[in-house]
Amino acid sequence: MQFLGAINFSLPLLASATETADSSMVLAAVLLSLVVIYLASKVGGELSNRFGLPPVLGELVSGVVVGVSVLHLLVFSEGGTDSNLIITFLQGTAGLSPDAAAGVFAAQSEVISVLAELGVIILLFEIGLESNLKDLMAVGIQASVVAVVGVVVPFTAGTVGLMTLFGIDALPAIFAGAALTATSIGITSKVLSELGRLSSREGQIILGAAVIDDVLGIIVLAVVASLAKDGAVDVSKVVYLIISASGFLLGAIALGNFFNKSFVAIADKLKTRGELVIPAFIFAFVMAYLAAAIQLEAILGAFAAGLVLEETDKRKELQKQVIPIADMLVPIFFVTVGAKTDLGVLNPAIPSNREGLIMATFLILVAIFGKVITGFVVFGQPGINRLAIGVGMIPRGEVGLVFLGIGSSIGILSKPLEAAIIMMVILTTFLAPPLLRIVFPDSEAVGVASELILNTSGTPLAVESPTAINSKSNDAANPEATPDGH
Structure with a gap:
């Protein structure tokens, strides 16, 4: 699952930052940041691909290298540091004064964060385009079971374990347990797409479970945050979230039954450039806005929009343009x-980290096994790769950091517990891509699949059809698809 608040941004803050900063310097800082991002992305992705690993892992690792942990080239103001080599470079080459540096730094951080947020919205829209609604509904019961178990088990084990083994108070223990419930749909779906497994039964169950996980995570977050702020749970808000989330998804599915033909008819009448992709993005952004407006997550709306448009005759053409x-x-x-x-x-060497390391070890074990076990509760699917389903639910990504950020802002988490949550998020995020590669050992054989989809990196990617999976033989699939090296 993903949250819109995963990468914090604030339009008022952005406005105030740009008011005090030279706009030309802000633009220069953003352009240099994008140069760093694109170089890091390509170098990391290519190296990862050369070693037979999913390129998304390389992008994440390269981000660590250029970020706050190593080179300090891509640093964000909310991270509590002002050590940004891009700003230092501008001071030395473009005459940026020290007084103006803080404003430029804040504005640059906000712009990059907004672009990153827009990126994950487009990613989930594209994933929706690649996902077949009928296939998702076919595994709906299994996905629901996986999602519920994937929330209940780590939440319960984490909360009880922290209270009994480490003597953590109930409220911070509950908050840390809530951080264990998240699943980063963006990272997992990208890896599955690169491996050619997004349309497999395993991929569809993971994707469906991650969407349900998103809804459950929103509810858990609302309950825990309410408990932390007020000392009591706002039952009416919880009921509202359950009803609005369920109604939104069901409404989006129902919308697809009559919207498809209308969308195609509108696109056929438009003759200028962007006649297909612009209406599609308008629809995706409207759906994302509606989701955010009813206190859900924007990416949930973007994913739903992709599911709706996947049913149209323009799907493959739209995928190419996206x-x-x-x-x-x-x-x-x-x-x-x-x-x-x-x-x-x-x-x-830092004393507070030692206690955090011990708690982190516990949280990491709970985070991994609490999700791996979900694959083994799948029923009615003979021959399915249950381990792959469990592994696909492991990564917490930036979603876990949302829980951490809210807990820190409320002031209920100790420094060791904060460190433990961060380490849990780091390892589950970076472990999942290579582990998925391992549990799908025959990913190279996907090149003989029966259907081509377009992956998020922009190259044709072959994906197994359910028929080919059920027969356990990819040799009989359509030979026109060719592997892309992922």
Whole structure:
């Protein structure tokens, strides 16, 4: 699952920052940041691909290298540091004064964060375009079971374990347990797409479970945040979230039954450039806005929009047109996630980190096994790769950092517990891509699949059809698809 608030941004803050900063210097800082992001993305992705790993892992690692943990090239103002080599470079080459540096730094951080947020919205829209609604509904019961178990088990184990083993008070323990419930749909879906497994039964169950996980996570976050702020749970708000989330998804599915033909008819009448992709993005952004307006997550609306448009006759053409846009914005999201990851919490020389390391070990074990077990509750699917389903639910990504950020802002988390949550997020995020590669050992054989889809990196990617999966033989699939090296 993903949250819109995963990468914090504030339009009022952006406005105030740009008012006090030279706009030309802000633009220069943003352009240099994008140069760093794109270089890091390509170098990391290519190296990862050369070693037979999903390129998204390389993008995340390269983000760590250029971010706050190593080179300090891509640093964000909310991280509590002013050590930004891009701003220092501008001071030395473009005459940026020290007084103006803080305003430029804040504005640059906000712009990159907004672009990263837009990138994940487009990513989920594209994932929706690649996902077949009928296939998702076919695994709906299994996905629901996986999602519920994936929320209940780690939440319960984490909360009880922190209270009994480490003597943590109930409220911070509950908050840390809530951070264990998240699943980063963006990272997992990107890896599945690169491996050619997004349309497999396993991929569809993971994707469906991650969407349901998103809804459950929103509810858990609302309950825990309400408990932390007020000391009591606002039952009416919880009921509202459940009803609005369920109604939104069901409404989006129902919308697809009559919107498809209207969308195609409108696109056919438009004759200027962008006659297909612009209406599609208008629809995606409206759906994202509606989701955010009813206190859900914007990416949930973008994903629903992709599901609706996947049913149209223009699907493949639209996928091709979305690819270049995704290639420009999606890497910003993944590199930014890595850049915001502070590996300093792994330093055992710092006393507070030692206690955090012990708690982190416990949280990591709960985070991994609490999700891996979900694959083994799938029923009625003979021959399915249950381990792959569990592994696909592991990454917390920036979603876990949302829980951490809210807990820190409320002031209920100790420094060791904060460090433990950060380490849990780091390891689950970076472990999942290579582990998915391992649990799908025959990913190279996907090149003989029966259907071509377009992956988020912009190259044709072959995906197994359910028929080919059920027969356990890819040799009989359509030979026109060719592997792309992922």
